[in-house]
Amino acid sequence: MFRSGQGDAEMSLICLSDFEAYAKDHLPKATWEYYAAGADECCTRDDNLLAFKRIRLRPRMLRDVSVMDTRTTVLGTEISCPIGIAPTAFHCLAWPDGEMSTARAAESLNLCYVASTYSTCSVEEIVTAAPDGFRWFQLYVYRDRKLSEQLVHRVEALGFKALVLTVDVPYTGKRRSDIRNNFRLPPHLKVKNFEGVFEEHYGPDNYGVPANTLDPSISWKDVYWLRSLTRLPIIIKGILTKEDAELAVEHGVQGIIVSNHGGRQLDGELATIDALSEIVDAVQGRIEVYIDGGIRTGSDVLKALALGAKCVFIGRPIVWGLAYKGEEGVKGVLQILTEEFRLSMALSGCRNVSEINRNLVQFSKL
Ligand SMILES: Cc1cc2nc3c(=O)[nH]c(=O)nc-3n(C[C@H](O)[C@H](O)[C@H](O)COP(=O)(O)O)c2cc1C
Numbered sequence: 001m002f003r004s005g006q007g008d009a010e011m012s013l014i015c016l017s018d019f020e021a022y023a024k025d026h027l028p029k030a031t032w033e034y035y036a037a038g039a040d041e042c043c044t045r046d047d048n049l050l051a052f053k054r055i056r057l058r059p060r061m062l063r064d065v066s067v068m069d070t071r072t073t074v075l076g077t078e079i080s081c082p083i084g085i086a087p088t089a090f091h092c093l094a095w096p097d098g099e100m101s102t103a104r105a106a107e108s109l110n111l112c113y114v115a116s117t118y119s120t121c122s123v124e125e126i127v128t129a130a131p132d133g134f135r136w137f138q139l140y141v142y143r144d145r146k147l148s149e150q151l152v153h154r155v156e157a158l159g160f161k162a163l164v165l166t167v168d169v170p171y172t173g174k175r176r177s178d179i180r181n182n183f184r185l186p187p188h189l190k191v192k193n194f195e196g197v198f199e200e201h202y203g204p205d206n207y208g209v210p211a212n213t214l215d216p217s218i219s220w221k222d223v224y225w226l227r228s229l230t231r232l233p234i235i236i237k238g239i240l241t242k243e244d245a246e247l248a249v250e251h252g253v254q255g256i257i258v259s260n261h262g263g264r265q266l267d268g269e270l271a272t273i274d275a276l277s278e279i280v281d282a283v284q285g286r287i288e289v290y291i292d293g294g295i296r297t298g299s300d301v302l303k304a305l306a307l308g309a310k311c312v313f314i315g316r317p318i319v320w321g322l323a324y325k326g327e328e329g330v331k332g333v334l335q336i337l338t339e340e341f342r343l344s345m346a347l348s349g350c351r352n353v354s355e356i357n358r359n360l361v362q363f364s365k366l
Helices: 016-026 029-036 043-053 098-109 123-129 145-157 176-181 221-229 242-250 272-283 298-306 316-347
Strands: 055-057 072-074 077-079 083-085 112-115 134-139 163-166 234-239 255-258 288-292 311-314 361-363
Touching: 016 029, 016 316, 029 176, 029 316, 043 055, 043 272, 043 298, 055 298, 083 098, 083 316, 098 112, 098 123, 098 134, 098 316, 112 311, 123 134, 123 145, 134 145, 145 221, 163 221, 221 234, 234 242, 242 272, 255 272, 272 288, 272 298, 298 311, 298 316, 311 316
Parallel strands: 083 112, 083 311, 112 134, 134 163, 163 234, 234 255, 255 288, 288 311
Antiparallel strands: 055 361, 072 077
């Protein structure tokens, strides 16, 4: 249970949906709708959650779960639990020092934080706020390749441990609420990683940067281009099929995040948990496979690991935590999910993450 401090001591948030309800009540409407948005009719956004509920667990009993261990590794680095922070944009919309609070929370719990290119604090500010944090950097490929290149060099020098190349945004999905709200970053906030770059720009704006900056011609050969720029491991985010998973392995990347961008891009595409097994089977342990999308409870985490994910990442719940109470709120979200995961492990007879396997799950006929 996460009890808030002084001022509203009566308030107890006990699950991630409590943070969601709080954020919905307290954020300005356009901000709430920006975070909540899915593409078009939001079928994929909603199916990400429902698909987890279609999976049932096959627990094992009498396995002495008196001592539990949730630690694991990602790309060789130990983390306290296989739960990380997915890259999401604009944390300062939810809390004044935004990504700096997120970074501190991740650092204090020894979890992996994937910082978004579209952060409202710069990568330098993030590192200064939490100098010992374990971080990856999420990258887009811009028409102006120099922009991506400079970011890669910056984050490598700052000690980020991997690049997460997001490949599901050749164009931004159609999010109806953002169009209706004419969603814009308020003037006091900026995409800080681009400070000085787009200063002279007065044309159409797309989520805080000039429209048409992302390169829709991006293709597999750009993975080689990125490889030529950096020694950092490359992880591809946004893979949903075994065919693309196979290509990712062939192109020498170190990991895949099975993701549909939280249902914000192509509406109607697969729920991520439904895509996971075929991807895990295709890569045959040659690279690590992670997942994001719709993970809201400890048993969701357990199901994803049972189906072969090395670690899960959560997106929206982090901004709900920020909206509640900055660093403390993000810690609350992560601690609750970790505790629920530990309990689900114990109740299913798994003492450590290496004991979680596919025999634990069964797809329900519902
Ligand atoms: C408000 C918001 C902003 C996002 N911004 C980014 C981003 O800048 N880069 C990126 O690769 N993914 C972005 N994503 C996608 C997330 O990384 C992740 O795939 C998704 O949120 C996971 O689903 P969940 O929110 O159900 O946990 C964003 C998602 C949301 C909800």
